[in-house]
Each structure stands twice: as structure tokens, then as C-alpha cells.
Amino acid sequence: xxxxxxxxxxxxxxxxxRGPADxxxxxxxxxxxxxxxxDGPLLVIAGAGTGKTRTLVHRxxxxxERGIRPERILLLTFTRRSAQxxxxxxxxxxxxxxxxxxxxxxxATAHRLLRRYGEAAGLPAGFTIMxxxxxxDLMQLSRAKLGLGEKxxxxxxxxxxxxxxSRHVNTEIPVAAILSEEYPQFVEFExxxxxxxxxxxxxxxxxxxxxYDDLLLFWAMLVETDGPLAQRISGLYDHILVDEYQDTNHLxxxxxxxxxxxxxxxxxxxxxxxxxxxxxxxTIRNILDFPHHFPGAAIVPLEENYRSTQPILxxxxxxxxxxxxRYTKNLYTHRTGGEKPWLVTAHDEPAQTRFVVDRLLExxxxxxxxxEMAVLFRAGYMSADLEIELTARGIPFEKWGGxxxxxxxxxxxxxxFLRVLENPRDDVSWYRLLMLMPGIGDVTAxxxxxxxxxxxxSSDAFGRYQPPPRARAAHGALVELLDQLRAGPAEADGLxxxxxxxxxxLYDDILRERYxxxxxxxxxxxxxxxxSGGYSxxxxxxxxIALEPPQATQDLGFGSGSExxxxxxxxxxxxKGREWDAxxxxxxxxxxxxxxxxxxxxxQIEEERRLMYVAMTRARNHLFITYPLNVYxxxxxxxxxxxxxxxxxxxxVRETMQRVVVDAGEATPPAAEPAAPPVVDLRAMLRGRFxx
DNA sequence: TTTTGAAGTCTCTCC
DNA sequence: GACTTCAAAA
Numbered sequence: 080x081x082x083x084x085x086x087x088x089x090x091x092x093x094x095x096x097r098g099p100a101d102x103x104x105x106x107x108x109x110x111x112x113x114x115x116x117x118d119g120p121l122l123v124i125a126g127a128g129t130g131k132t133r134t135l136v137h138r139x140x141x142x143x144e145r146g147i148r149p150e151r152i153l154l155l156t157f158t159r160r161s162a163q164x165x166x167x168x169x170x171x172x173x174x175x176x177x178x179x180x181x182x183x184x185x186x187a188t189a190h191r192l193l194r195r196y197g198e199a200a201g202l203p204a205g206f207t208i209m210x211x212x213x214x215x216d217l218m219q220l221s222r223a224k225l226g227l228g229e230k231x232x233x234x235x236x237x238x239x240x241x242x243x244x245s246r247h248v249n250t251e252i253p254v255a256a257i258l259s260e261e262y263p264q265f266v267e268f269e270x271x272x273x274x275x276x277x278x279x280x281x282x283x284x285x286x287x288x289x290x291y292d293d294l295l296l297f298w299a300m301l302v303e304t305d306g307p308l309a310q311r312i313s314g315l316y317d318h319i320l321v322d323e324y325q326d327t328n329h330l331x332x333x334x335x336x337x338x339x340x341x342x343x344x345x346x347x348x349x350x351x352x353x354x355x356x357x358x359x360x361x362t363i364r365n366i367l368d369f370p371h372h373f374p375g376a377a378i379v380p381l382e383e384n385y386r387s388t389q390p391i392l393x394x395x396x397x398x399x400x401x402x403x404x405r406y407t408k409n410l411y412t413h414r415t416g417g418e419k420p421w422l423v424t425a426h427d428e429p430a431q432t433r434f435v436v437d438r439l440l441e442x443x444x445x446x447x448x449x450x451e452m453a454v455l456f457r458a459g460y461m462s463a464d465l466e467i468e469l470t471a472r473g474i475p476f477e478k479w480g481g482x483x484x485x486x487x488x489x490x491x492x493x494x495x496f497l498r499v500l501e502n503p504r505d506d507v508s509w510y511r512l513l514m515l516m517p518g519i520g521d522v523t524a525x526x527x528x529x530x531x532x533x534x535x536x537s538s539d540a541f542g543r544y545q546p547p548p549r550a551r552a553a554h555g556a557l558v559e560l561l562d563q564l565r566a567g568p569a570e571a572d573g574l575x576x577x578x579x580x581x582x583x584x585l586y587d588d589i590l591r592e593r594y595x596x597x598x599x600x601x602x603x604x605x606x607x608x609x610x611s612g613g614y615s616x617x618x619x620x621x622x623x624i625a626l627e628p629p630q631a632t633q634d635l636g637f638g639s640g641s642e643x644x645x646x647x648x649x650x651x652x653x654x655k656g657r658e659w660d661a662x663x664x665x666x667x668x669x670x671x672x673x674x675x676x677x678x679x680x681x682x683q684i685e686e687e688r689r690l691m692y693v694a695m696t697r698a699r700n701h702l703f704i705t706y707p708l709n710v711y712x713x714x715x716x717x718x719x720x721x722x723x724x725x726x727x728x729x730x731x732v733r734e735t736m737q738r739v740v741v742d743a744g745e746a747t748p749p750a751a752e753p754a755a756p757p758v759v760d761l762r763a764m765l766r767g768r769f770x771x
Numbered sequence: 772t773t774t775t776g777a778a779g780t781c782t783c784t785c786c
Numbered sequence: 787g788a789c790t791t792c793a794a795a796a
Contacts, residue, residue: 158786186786211785291786358784458783460787480784488789520773549772626786652784674783690784 102141102172106134113379114138116346120373122324122366123348126408127395127696128386128658131348135320136165138346139180140172142318149179153316153338157323159183159627161656165322181316185331187626189294192301192312199308200301205618206289207502208625212486214290215241216507221278225271235265235272244276248292249328249360286504295330302337313340323656324349324369328360336372343373351406352399355652355690357682367405384410386658388417391695391702394735398727399692402685419737420695420702422728426742427709432468434705434741435663439646440474442661442701449475451660453647455694457672459483461665462648469646476646480653485628489590489600490607494621496582497575500564501617503536515589516553523550538565560585575611575620579604651694661701664694667725668706691727704728704736 103111110130113123114137125131135154142152156162162182169177181188190208198204209217219237235243239262246261247254254273258266265272283289289297302313319338321327324347327335339345351363370376384392392412425431439452456462459480469476484490492515495508502508506528513524527544534540541561546554564578571577583604590604591597610629614620647659651672666672673687695702710722728736 184786294786355784359786460782463787518773522772547772628786650784676783 102137102144106130106137107383109379109381109383110134110137113346113381114141116377116379118342118344120343120369120376121346122369122376122378123346123381124366124378124406124408125348125350125381126384126410127350127353127693128384129381129410130383130385131322131350131381132161132165132168132656134381135322135346135348136168136172138320139165139169139177143169143173143176143180147317149176150181151315151317152180153188153319154180154182155185155188155319155321156182157184157326157656159187161322184626185298185327185334186291186294189298189334190622190626193289193294193297196301196308196312197297200297202289202297203287205502206287207498207505208294208622209283209288209290209507210485210625211241211291212491213288213507214245216511217282217286217288218244218275218279220507221275221282225274225278234268235262239265240272240275240279243272244279245290245292246360247276248296249330250362251329286506287502288505288507292330295334299330299333299337302334302340309337310341313338317342318344318346320346320348322348325351325354325363325366326356326359326361327365328362329365330360332365332368332372339373343375345373350408352402352404352408352689353655353693353696355655355686355693357686363405380406380408382408382410384412385414386699387412387696388414388700390417390419390735391698391700394420394702394732395692395695397732397735398688398695401727401729402688402692417700419735420698420704422733422736422738423703423705424724424738424740425705425707427711428464428707430742431665431705431707432465435465435665435703436468436472436474438703439661439663447660447701449644449646452662453649453654453657453659453697454663454665455649455651455654455697456665457651457674457690459650461671465648465665474646475644476648478648480650484603484606485624487600487603489594490603492590493579493582493586493604493607494624496560496564496586497578497617497621500561500578501621503531503538503540506532512557515586515593516550516557517589517592518550518553519546523547556585570616572615573612575614575617576608578617579608579611651690654697655693658697658699660699661703662695662698663703663705664691665705666707667691667704667728668710669723669726672725673727688727691725 103115106114107130110133113121113134116138123131123134125134139152139154143149154162154165156165162184166177166180166182169180183191193202193206194204197206215237218240222234222237222240243254243257243262246252246257254276255266255269258269258272283293302309316338319335321335326349335345335347347366347369349366351366354361354363370378387395389412392410396410423431423434425434435454439449439454442452443449454462454465459478462478466476466478485494492511495512498505498508499512509528509531510524513519513527514521519527523546527541527546530544531540534543542558544554560581564581567578568574587601587604590600594600610624611620614623647654647657649657651664664672670678672691673684677683677687695704706722706724708722
């Protein structure tokens with residue numbers, strides 16, 4: 080066994096196409112049982128790092144070997160990236176035939192099916208997908224129209240309305256129950272919620288808009304009805320495989336049952352200990368009830384961990400043993416040796432940042448590439464200080480997670496131009512873009528939209544609208560721009576990039592006028608253009624960007640494309656399914672991880688614990704948990720407050736770790752632990768090694 | 772009616 | 787610290 084094989088045990092020798100016997104040979108007994116399982120329902124309970132992906136990939140490969148046609152296999156994953164990765168690995172096993180396997184997220188697959196079959200079910204072609212904030216804006220229109228929220232005391236805001244709506248759709252929990260559970264202060268508004276939702280639904284239909292939840296809902300409805308269309312769709316696939324099953328919700332479970340009406344060839348893989356998406360309606364009931372929904376299901380647990388060293392596993396096993404699990408797993412490994420995870424107390428945030436940077440540079444010097452290291456945190460903003468320091472030191476990194484880019488006002492502005500071209504009835508986008516124009520405010524914008532509605536949204540409606548004198552210039556410029564874009568081809572190489580460039584000739588000046596921090600915003604628009612490069616039609620671009628938002632700044636062609644050795648900064652959520660040689664988990668502070676707002680009820684705290692578990696189990700050889708002892712609290716005025724270590728790192732967990740204090744000189748010493756482990760001043764050790 | 776300035780409101784995770 | 791909402795001035 081080479082060094083490489085020891086460090087990267089998950090990267091097996093997948094090289095050339097081989098026969099079925101060979102395909103199973105590289106797997107352990109449990110993995111092979113799952114991969115070679117014949118037809119019928121199969122539940123794989125796969126603990127962290129147990130070769131779940133490898134098993135799925137081999138199962139796909141073996142199905143293909145058996146002669147199942149690739150386009151009759153559907154592989155549902157959590158991100159586009161993991162679908163691509165799995166199919167690429169399958170290709171190394173069985174060759175290019177695997178390229179025809181259908182793979183993607185539930186939402187992307189729903190989108191594909193609805194574009195193809197939606198019209199037959201009464202969903203007009205050419206619908207536009209709304210993202211979360213679009214849906215919120217539309218909800219706001221309904222709210223305003225019904226005269227709610229004016230004067231009435233504390234009527235819920237649009238985000239809350241949308242959250243309740245989405246939760247109801249995804250979980251089928253009655254609105255009243257959601258309110259009393261999550262928003263007891265709004266229980267009295269139950270009837271109003273219902274009216275807003277009815278209006279919201281009608282608005283979507285009028286405008287031919289579809290939100291994320293609709294994608295799933297329509298898919299479920301399509302396969303649950305009786306009739307030839309449902310038969311056709313549920314007959315599209317002979318085998319369906321689902322990754323990360325613990326993070327699917329009730330609606331998705333309905334979809335799967337609908338898709339498996341004529342067969343039960345459904346393989347689901349999941350780990351109840353890693354369920355971290357309940358805010359999206361995910362429920363581990365799907366895993367627990369799987370044998371009930373699919374009688375005769377085989378259950379295969381994968382318990383041998385190939386990823387982490389024994390000391391890391393000792394730590395994470397202890398952490399998760401505090402949780403209630405239904406499918407108990409005892410993860411073990413043959414990877415003995417290695418150091419205990421570090422628990423690092425830093426004086427404050429800058430000290431924490433210095434520790435992370437110093438230590439990762441040290442590891443880098445020892446030969447660990449940057450791309451084999453990651454820094455994980457609970458929420459996107461927690462890496463701000465670190466990002467500044469990394470930039471200052473010239474260390475390349477990419478940041479995963481968060482949809483900030485698409486949510487940025489200026490990006491949404493530019494997209495609004497494209498969206499009204501694509502869907503003239505999209506009045507949310509019309510309103511947004513009209514409000515941008517000098518001389519046009521709320522009243523004028525609404526007037527223009529009303530006028531267009533009168534003309535049934537015909538393409539020349541905006542040109543025929545008579546603006547007030549003040550708005551003449553803006554109106555003229557806009558008409559000219561839209562006419563020009565409409566006159567262009569509907570499809571051409573680089574079309575979208577060209578259109579964005581044309582929009583920017585008008586928009587960039589507006590941006591400069593309206594926003595501060597102009598330079599980075601203009602850079603964002605450059606990146607938007609770069610992303611659009613691969614699309615030859617607006618419709619494809621707008622759908623793709625809503626369903627598969629760029630995951631990292633790196634995806635946007637940020638920085639140098641030549642840099643292939645980059646550090647990863649990621650939210651714990653976005654790190655799911657990935658692994659690195661060295662992992663830093665920062666801000667392990669009560670109130671940050673777990674987050675303060677999740678402390679309300681036990682279930683949320685348990686989910687935070689699982690999230691911490693997910694973060695820590697990403698590590699192969701080195702794991703560092705850090706927390707700053709003092710935090711400068713801007714809300715409370717000007718005082719430092721003393722942090723409490725995350726409650727998940729209780730005494731038993733700490734016993735599996737080694738404690739380290741950074742900058743002890745200035746710090747309040749950490750809560751005295753009996754038999755304190757050796758204290759090391761890392762800064763002293765590293766001083767002068769990497770510059771100040 | 773539009774624009775501008777100031778107070779006020781949250782703070783997350785993602786398809 | 788960033789964004790929304792509200793109130794007053796142009």
C-alpha cells in the first residue's frame with residue numbers, strides 16, 4: 080500500500096472498465112451487498128466516511144453491467160456537483176455509457192420533467208422559476224393587496240409568510256399547527272395566512288411563475304394522479320437511487336412513491352446522524368419509515384469508516400453518542416495512529432484567525448496541499464476576519480455556501496431586465512427595473528405595470544405606455560434597450576453574455592449612482608457575464624442560475640483560474656459529503672455553534688449537534704476545533720463578553736481531545752480543567768516563521 | 772411624486 | 787455591519 084492509498088483510502092483504483100465480478104471486488108462485504116443487491120427496495124444506512132458514494136457509484140456501474148439502459152436510471156443527489164462527481168466515477172468503472180444516466184437534484188429533475196410534460200398537465204410552457212426572495216416579493220404583493228400589515232399590529236412580514244407557506248407545502252403540516260409551533264404570536268392570523276396564500280397561488284398562476292416548492296409539488300401531483308400521463312412519467316425509470324436520503328422531506332418521499340408505482344427498484348442511502356436540513360422540511364421519518372413504505376426492503380448498514388483516524392473517530396463517536404438515534408451505528412476503522420483532535424482556546428477572534436492561518440501554513444510546509452484543508456463554520460459571515468487575513472497573506476481560497484451572489488441587489492437588478500424579456504408578465508421584475516430608472520418611483524412604476532396589464536402584456540405594451548413628463552427620458556431609454564434585445568436572435572452562442580453587456584451600457588451608470596462600494600459590485604456583474612458564457616438562450620440561463628446557483632466564488636472565475644491549490648472555506652451545511660486531510664472548525668462557541676436562535680427547543684439543538692458532527696467528521700487526519708474566549712459585542716455597546724465553549728464539547732468529548740491555548744498571556748485563562756493538558760504557545764513557536 | 776436622510780431591524784443553514 | 791422602512795425635504 081502506498082502512502083497515497085493510506086491518505087486517500089476513498090480514491091480506489093477505478094481505472095478501466097471491468098467485469099461485474101471485478102466491480103464488486105474492491106468493496107467490503109457490506110458495500111458489496113448493497114452494490115450487488117438485486118431488484119427491490121434497498122435502504123443503506125451509511126455512517127460518515129463509510130464509502131457511501133463509492134457504494135452508490137458501484138451500484139450504478141453494476142446496474143449498467145447488468146444491461147439496464149443508462150437513461151432508465153435516475154440518480155438523485157443533493158447538489159449538482161455530487162451528481163457529476165458520481166457519474167464521472169462511474170464512467171471510470173464502466174466507460175462512457177454512464178454519461179447517459181440521468182442525475183441531479185430533485186428540483187432540477189422536476190424542472191426537466193415539467194418543461195417536458197408540464198404543458199399536458201396544464202402548466203404553460205415558458206414558466207419562470209422564482210428564487211426565494213422573488214417568492215417573498217410576490218408574497219408581499221398579496222399581503223399589500225389584502226390590506227394586511229397596514230396599521231394592524233405586527234402582521235408577519237413577507238419572509239415569515241413565505242416560510243410558513245413553504246413549510247406547509249413541503250411537510251403537509253396544517254398551517255395552524257405550524258403557527259402554534261413556530262409562531263405562537265401569529266396564531267390569531269391563521270385565517271389571514273390562508274387568504275394571503277390563496278392570493279399568492281393565484282398570482283403565480285397569472286404570471287406563469289413557479290417557486291421552488293411548486294417544482295416538487297407539481298411533480299408529486301403529476302405522478303399521483305391516475306391516467307396515462309402519470310403512467311408515462313412514473314414509467315420513465317427502471318431504477319432510482321437517492322443520496323442523502325435523511326435530508327429529504329415528505330413531499331419528496333411522495334414523489335419517490337409515485338415514481339415507483341410499477342416497480343420497487345429504489346435504493347436510498349442516508350445517515351440519520353447527519354440529518355441537517357429540517358429547516359427545509361426534511362425529516363428522518365423518511366428513513367425510519369422506509370421499510371414501511373416499501374415492504375420487503377433490505378437494510379444494509381455500512382459501519383467501517385475509511386476516512387478518519389481512530390482518535391478523530393473516538394471524538395466524533397463520543398459527540399454523536401449524546402444524540403438519540405434510531406439506527407445505531409458503531410463506526411470503526413483500521414486507521415490506527417494519528418493525533419488527537421485539538422481543542423484550541425484563542426484569546427479573541429484575531430487570535431483564532433492567526434492560529435488557523437499559522438497552523439495551516441505549517442501543515443502546508445509539511446506537504447499537505449491547500450486543497451486538502453478546509454475551514455468550517457456555522458454561518459457564512461463567521462469567516463469574514465479569516466478571509467481578510469488570508470487575502471492579506473496571499474493564500475488562495477474559495478468560499479462555499481451562501482447564495483449571496485445571486486441575492487445581491489445589483490445582480491438581481493440585471494437579471495430583472497432579462498426576466499421581463501423572457502416573461503413579459505413578470506411584474507415583480509418589471510417593478511424592480513422600473514424603480515431603478517431616474518424619475519420613476521413607486522406610483523409611476525405601478526401605473527406603467529397597470530397599463531401593460533390592460534394591453535394583455537403584449538410585447539409593445541411598454542412602448543405604448545405614456546409616461547409622465549418627468550419619466551420621459553428614462554422610458555425612452557428603456558424602450559430602446561428592450562426593443563433592441565427583443566430584435567436579437569432567440570438563441571446564439573454567447574447570446575446571454577451579449578445581452579448582459581447591452582443591459583450594462585444602461586445599467587452601470589445607474590449602479591454607480593445608487594450604490595456605494597461600486598467596484599466590487601461591477602466586478603460581480605463581470606462574473607455574472609462570465610457565468611453566462613455557456614448559455615445560448617435566456618431561458619436556459621435563468622433556469623440554471625435559479626436551480627444551480629454558483630456554489631463558490633471560484634465557480635465565478637474569481638481570482639486566477641490557474642490556481643488549482645486553494646483552501647476551502649465552507650459552511651458546515653455546504654461541506655456535507657466532502658472530506659479533507661485537515662479540517663478546522665472555528666467559532667465553537669455557544670450562541671455561534673449552536674446558533675443562539677436554535678436553542679429554543681430540543682429538536683433544534685439536536686440538529687445543531689448533528690451539524691457539528693457533520694463538520695467534524697469531514698476530517699481524515701487532522702482536526703482542529705477553535706473558539707475565541709472574548710468577543711467584541713457590537714450590539715451591547717462596547718464591552719467584551721466572555722464566551723462559553725460550545726455545549727456539544729462536553730467533558731467526555733474533551734477527554735478525547737488535546738487542549739491548546741493561544742495567546743494565553745493576554746487572555747482570561749480557559750475554565751480550569753482538572754489535569755489540564757499541556758499548554759503550548761503556538762504563536763511563540765511559529766513566530767518569525769511565516770512573517771508577521 | 773421623487774429623492775434623500777435617518778432611524779430601526781435583524782441577524783443561518785439552501786434548492 | 788447591511789439592508790429595509792419610515793419621515794421629511796425638494
